[in-house]
Amino acid sequence: MNDLLKVESATTLSELEAIRIELLGKKGHFATQFARMKDLDKADRPAFAAELNEAKAAAERAIAAKKEALQKAQIAARIEAEQMDVSLLSTVGTSGAIHPVNRAMEEIVEYFLGMNYELKTGPLIEDEFHNFEALNLPAHHPAREMQDTFYMNDHKLLRTHTSPVQIRTMMTQKPPLRMIAPGAVFRRDYDLTHTPMFHQIEGLVVDAADRVSFANLKHILSDFLKAFFGDFPVRFRPSFFPFTEPSAEVDIGCIFCEGKGCRVCKQTGWLEVLGCGMVDPNVFKAVGYENVSGYAFGLGIERLATLKYRIGDLRAMYEGDLDLLEQFA
């Protein structure tokens, strides 16, 4: 019994280990006791051994139990000692952010890549042929007034839309064709709702004659808008672009007021988001395509991004404004 009390008195694992050696070590208490056995009568030995074995086993159990208890206490003490105010370690503000325009652009590109469109790019500095003439916009066309163009002294120009990439692609690749062309475009317009540079994604699908229809165009754009904005109504309105015929503009039900009418949608309940149409035969003629049909569309990325992310000031997007960018972290 004495032994067990001793075990119980241990307060640390090292004390316990000392007691264990004292009791169970090679020269410890029990070893000494067993050594005494040879001095006893043979008849007394079994009883002595049994008693001693039992006492030893009891000591071993007590030590094991005590060890477990002490180990638990040690861990608990360590946990207690290492308590801290984790709220001090906030990592808010350590990550940067992707620009909202590129964030939207990537999302749009991924959608159309998923629909098996090829991604194409083209130069920002263009010529009249690719930017206008091949797109059914001859020099005297009144529609050229719609676009105010930046010119260079050598009569090159900054592309006013991503549509010249269509022309460049069609002139180097045979149909069928399914492409998108994201990138920067330029117009001489700078006010609350216009910046002289902005971004578009152009889409073009061409296949054999009579294969591609306006109904197909309605399908892909309705689906895209649902993927991008969620479940809002989509409206097609007849419109006019020189390079498509028939042409349409596409609206979605206002995401701010759900169609009831508000300041953003100018009380109409609709937001204009993109333009599209069936490729005008004159465009196919300019690139030497025959017996084909196709559709094209153009998305304004700033427009989609400001709507989706509810950005109020278009111009802040081009000022590297951390107050805006930090909201995208």
Added chain:
Amino acid sequence: MRVTRSWLNEFLSLEGISDEHLYEKLISIGHEVAQMEHYHFDPLVVVGRVVSVDPHPDADKLRVCQVNVGEKLIGIVCGAPNVAAGQHVPVAQVGAKLPGGLVIKEAELRGVPSSGMICSAGELGLPEVGEGIMVLDSTVGDLTPGWQLNNYPILADTFYELELTANRGDCLSVYGVARDLSAALELPLYPARPDLYDQSAKGIGRVLQLISAPEATASISIKAIENNGFELPLVMRLRLGWLECAPQEAIDALCEYATHTTGVLFRAYDMRAFSTDPQARGVVRLLKEDTFNQLQGCEPLGRIGLDMNSAYRATDESALIVLQAFFVDPDEIAKAAWEADLTGDALHNRACKGSEPHLDLGMRFFYDLLAICGKSRFYAEALTYEPDWPERSIAINTDRICALIGQEIEKNQIVTILKRLGAKAYVSGDQNSFALVPPLWRHDLKSSADVTEEVVRILGIDQIKPKPLALPEVRGATIGWQRFRHERNLAYRAVSQGYFESLHFLFCDGRALEQFGFRAMEPEYALANPITAELDALRPTLLINLVAAAARNRAHGHERVPLFEIGDTYDWQRRHTREIAFVLTGASEPAHLGNHGKPEPLTLGLFARQVASVVGGFRLEALSQPPAYLQPGQCAQAMQGQERIGVLGKLHPALAQHYDLESGWVAAFDLAALEPRVPQAHAATRLQPIRRDISVLLDAGCRFSVISQAISQERIEHLKEVRAIDRYHDESLGDRVSLTLRLVLQPQKQSLTDEAIAAVVERVYGVLKNRFGGELR
């Protein structure tokens, strides 16, 4: 294009069609409605007749009026100078609420009671029609005292502002919009009225004759007006107010109003243009010169559809006005003007978009207009010339139309729609083919695709059911996609380093080019028409706009500004490079618990490591000629192999000062140089590398890049890498420094003996000693 419901009602009956229905219909046929506004007045605003006007006993500028408002006479004190007995005027009675929020109450003005207000157009929310109160006239309807103003459709009208597309010049008039609506709503236009011209008037032949060249390609119609003065009626002033159009001369107002209503283009000349002798008959000549149709009187009077000799423009003083209506082919006049590099006047722009070819329609309207504008009258008859306008025929196959739309539509339905739009269809043998001749006013209809759009428009775009398109497989993972992916991957890495992606214009301030040390673009390549002086150049580096953005953010109180951009740049010869660039001002990292709120100041080494985490590892080498924007001795070119992939360093203190930054770090890399290469793996040995550090005393000016290159040129076997791990200096070393190099040896087939290792160290030391005067410490 601005129209109102009552104005449209002059050409077709919109009875039973609500404002909202009209709004939806206009949008569905491609005329976007930018604004719709219904004018409505308080029921207590009524027609009043001014019975008497007396001076106010106690105020010079006020008048005391007795006004009949139906069942009673009320006294109103009025300050308007144009009030007079006998006038019909709008009266807001006590209790009426005006659009501005004013509620009319019983009042007393300088001792005289006043029980209402005689209103100006502006006070009723209408466009201003002149000084003072709005005097009603019979052009708004029968004026009965006591009747609500709401009963007069010309006043309680609905205003629509349409955003016409560039191809629809035919809808640049109220008549044109009405005609398009008549096709869409299946409502007939009112038939043209029989000729009502005053037969008793003098014939135009007494004063003018027309001689036209047979090759002329313009329609003209000429009438003469005996000018006895013009008084513009209220309906016209109100509508011109809606158009925000206020010409000085009444004759110009009449032309503008007639053109806006009918689409016919008018020019008014003084008779002196055609005859110097008032007694003699004038001669109008229509000539064809080059590509233009020229009008000639005593002198050339202008090219039809382009300009006019303004010396002969009619004024309200002209005793005899020669009114000319004209039509030219819009495409032809646009092309002719462009080829001759001529800018025409405002009417030229209208002529290019497309105007109304039925000149008689405009002349009839003008005739009716004169009848309500005073005593001026037309001479009888007109002098006209009309060329044989060729019928343009478009081959139509309804199968093609259906395929383009993606839906079956019956041939009859298609033909009916096109006929409603004024086209003629000549059906031939083939069941589904016919020849279509579009009306003269639809010059925009040129191909089967244009005609398909008309079918879609009138049929209703909503009637087309979306259908997915089956297409053969193509490879989407093109070069374009790979580059896009690579750029985005770089962007995400930069974001994980705490950088914010910024986007800036391709333009920059030309004055900054010199500050940054870039050559201005050769004039030949430069922007011809920049939008502002601050955006007059194309950026040769992303850094110009990024540094400015960093400075703006600092000015807005951001302590630390880490920005990056991926974008296009153009050098002085307009060669294109796509770059990724970084700017960082402030501390190396945000303040946090770990750095006790005192983050280490940024060093070139720390900045280089952040940038390398994005673009991949690189060696830093001194720049022999650092660009002006970098601080000498704190900048480097980033090298991979023998290729320079970018530059980085501390912003030059002079620039930092200019931008009010205490310091800044910038880096710019060429994206083409960062394109991922295909890794080429080689067999890896399991033998552990051995590292040995040696410290050498060297001249302080000795560059590590030079040392490193010299060692690598020795091609020492087993030596894999030499890395600088410490540089130490104290006074005892004088002009020398202690450089510690870590040599990494990689055994290939078997472990290296101590002798072999010592031999490598010895050879490295040999290079340091012999080439650089190095001394082992």
